[in-house]
Amino acid sequence: MVAHRHPAFATPRVFAPVITPFTKDLRIDAPRFVAFCRWLVGQGAGLALFGTNSEANSLGLTERHALLDDVIKAGVDPAHLLPGTGSCALPDAIALTRHACEAGCAGALMLPPFFYKGVSDDGLFAYYSDVIQAIGSDQLRVLLYHIPQFTGVPITHTLIERLITAYPRTVVGIKDSSGDWANTEAMLRKFPGFAVFPASEALLGKALPLGAAGCISATANIQPQAIASLLNATTLEERAVWEGKVATVRLAVQAQPMIPALKHIVAHFANDESWTRVRPPLTPMNPAQSGALLQQLQALDFSMPAMATLATVAA
Amino acid sequence: MVAHRHPAFATPRVFAPVITPFTKDLRIDAPRFVAFCRWLVGQGAGLALFGTNSEANSLGLTERHALLDDVIKAGVDPAHLLPGTGSCALPDAIALTRHACEAGCAGALMLPPFFYKGVSDDGLFAYYSDVIQAIGSDQLRVLLYHIPQFTGVPITHTLIERLITAYPRTVVGIKDSSGDWANTEAMLRKFPGFAVFPASEALLGKALPLGAAGCISATANIQPQAIASLLNATTLEERAVWEGKVATVRLAVQAQPMIPALKHIVAHFANDESWTRVRPPLTPMNPAQSGALLQQLQALDFSMPAMATLATVAA
Numbered sequence: 046m047v048a049h050r051h052p053a054f055a056t057p058r059v060f061a062p063v064i065t066p067f068t069k070d071l072r073i074d075a076p077r078f079v080a081f082c083r084w085l086v087g088q089g090a091g092l093a094l095f096g097t098n099s100e101a102n103s104l105g106l107t108e109r110h111a112l113l114d115d116v117i118k119a120g121v122d123p124a125h126l127l128p129g130t131g132s133c134a135l136p137d138a139i140a141l142t143r144h145a146c147e148a149g150c151a152g153a154l155m156l157p158p159f160f161y162k163g164v165s166d167d168g169l170f171a172y173y174s175d176v177i178q179a180i181g182s183d184q185l186r187v188l189l190y191h192i193p194q195f196t197g198v199p200i201t202h203t204l205i206e207r208l209i210t211a212y213p214r215t216v217v218g219i220k221d222s223s224g225d226w227a228n229t230e231a232m233l234r235k236f237p238g239f240a241v242f243p244a245s246e247a248l249l250g251k252a253l254p255l256g257a258a259g260c261i262s263a264t265a266n267i268q269p270q271a272i273a274s275l276l277n278a279t280t281l282e283e284r285a286v287w288e289g290k291v292a293t294v295r296l297a298v299q300a301q302p303m304i305p306a307l308k309h310i311v312a313h314f315a316n317d318e319s320w321t322r323v324r325p326p327l328t329p330m331n332p333a334q335s336g337a338l339l340q341q342l343q344a345l346d347f348s349m350p351a352m353a354t355l356a357t358v359a360a
Numbered sequence: 361m362v363a364h365r366h367p368a369f370a371t372p373r374v375f376a377p378v379i380t381p382f383t384k385d386l387r388i389d390a391p392r393f394v395a396f397c398r399w400l401v402g403q404g405a406g407l408a409l410f411g412t413n414s415e416a417n418s419l420g421l422t423e424r425h426a427l428l429d430d431v432i433k434a435g436v437d438p439a440h441l442l443p444g445t446g447s448c449a450l451p452d453a454i455a456l457t458r459h460a461c462e463a464g465c466a467g468a469l470m471l472p473p474f475f476y477k478g479v480s481d482d483g484l485f486a487y488y489s490d491v492i493q494a495i496g497s498d499q500l501r502v503l504l505y506h507i508p509q510f511t512g513v514p515i516t517h518t519l520i521e522r523l524i525t526a527y528p529r530t531v532v533g534i535k536d537s538s539g540d541w542a543n544t545e546a547m548l549r550k551f552p553g554f555a556v557f558p559a560s561e562a563l564l565g566k567a568l569p570l571g572a573a574g575c576i577s578a579t580a581n582i583q584p585q586a587i588a589s590l591l592n593a594t595t596l597e598e599r600a601v602w603e604g605k606v607a608t609v610r611l612a613v614q615a616q617p618m619i620p621a622l623k624h625i626v627a628h629f630a631n632d633e634s635w636t637r638v639r640p641p642l643t644p645m646n647p648a649q650s651g652a653l654l655q656q657l658q659a660l661d662f663s664m665p666a667m668a669t670l671a672t673v674a675a
Contacts, residue, residue, distance in 0.1 A: 071450065071490070097475075102448040102449065102473070102475035102476075103448060103449050103450060103473065103475075104449055104451075105421070105449045105451040105452045105455075106420070106421060106452075108449075108451065133417040133418060133448075134417065134418050134419055134420045134423075135386065135418060135639050135640060136419075136420040136423065137420045137421075140420075157641065158417070158418065158640070158641045159474075159475065160412075160417035160418075160474065160510055160511075161417075161510065161641055161642065162509065162510060164641040164642065165641075165643055167643050168640050168641035168642055168643045169640070169641050171640035171641070171643065172640035172641050175386070175640055194477065195475055195476065195477055196475075197512060198641070324450050325450060325473070325483050325484070325486035325487035325490055326472065326473045326476055326479040326480075326483035326484050326486070326487050326513070327476065327479065327483055328480055328482050328483045328486065
């Protein structure tokens, strides 16, 4: 079935699932977060705030609410924002999604409720449907979030088809974090127009010709410009060069626990140790791990440009 | 290692993971909930509010907060209460656990954070430790909640040992919902004094002689008095009779989706259809399913006594 390609997702884009800095007592460090968001936008990335790599589910409802406000108040155009708003609890999902919609965000990226396992498509349809109807706005754009390795609750093609049929102007896309190319490919072929974001930039070479909407990718936190260049490449040769550059960095980071690794890299280039903090149940990298990772990146001539602005803003 | 058996859990008890009624628009129906809580206490059960069978993770933070207050305001002795207070987000877990502690509850039953998988014992220790230290009260009693089939995050014996060692007066027990008797037995033998609640009353025959603290069991919502009688049996013969009675009901209910089934049974005996509602992603039973279940229970001469009081209070 042909879905409606929403203009907000007409041109392939890269979104960073923005990592979240914490203060010493593990509160959200809003000034550092906002500064980093501005840096990412300056580097050509959209902001998938409150994603898996943002430790979103380790943040409280009111924390997420306030932080989105902080980012917008700081002058970031809401058209760049794709906040995660799914939650196990329907009222929380409604509150977060409504807030994203009213703030004028490009869309809301919605996890399914992920505590119960083996739930039916009927139950998941009811969940998404209840959120959409509670908000009742033609400005709402929902993107589904398929990440079964964490949720244990897959978004099936049957569910997608039911949601697109019922809400063609609202349910406009999906992030497929399964890493299962067969699934991404099948969705791209089955639902032309639907904004499909594959698991990482590694799949763009195959996904873009089939109409992928870009990517929402962990390493967009540290190499947004390179991924944007990959997306904007006008020749196959140019694309291949960027793919190679981007891949070597991705492979180095992927070999480590992803979130602590991203935070260590940002801490290093921002010269700001506080970025290394994570909330339990995650744990920071040990110095041996992080030292080895940074050496590896140095050997690749990797750097994050213009990070000095972060220190200024966050000071 | 010998753990401290807290007086609150000295005598084996049955706790019901109280099912949660909803209004037509899926808000929490506090009056019905409170009436049912009073009925359960009258039947000899403690109240494990906000458990898996309570759809706790489908309830918002403020909803859980307010509902605990409602129960206590209605005159239920907090010594009967063992609310679930775990959450993926540390600040939410702290807020809920502090509230339970300040309200004088018997304990707080804490899920691990359950979004991320493959997390380390170090990370889980930090999570529980941060909650305990943030509250900083010698009135706090934490029971761990091991339900890996839903969380994907097991509570290992190494973690238990670390927590008991660090917080011997605070980390006082565990609910083992894995259904893996080998695990329950190992904990009972390894940690004498630790208040171990096996997955269901079906395991009490084996668990009580090893020092189990009782059970927190789904069907305690519908047969609290029978399970209490099982716990209080003074002879093996008496216990065997109650075990048989309780098991036939459990087997009938277990064959169905548990939460919708429990709600249908309560709806039937309270003569109050509104009890059948569930929040997405759960779905209600269809009439054929629920009809068959009720017939099966009728054939067992099953009934819930004194449920008329519910209708009165909730009217």
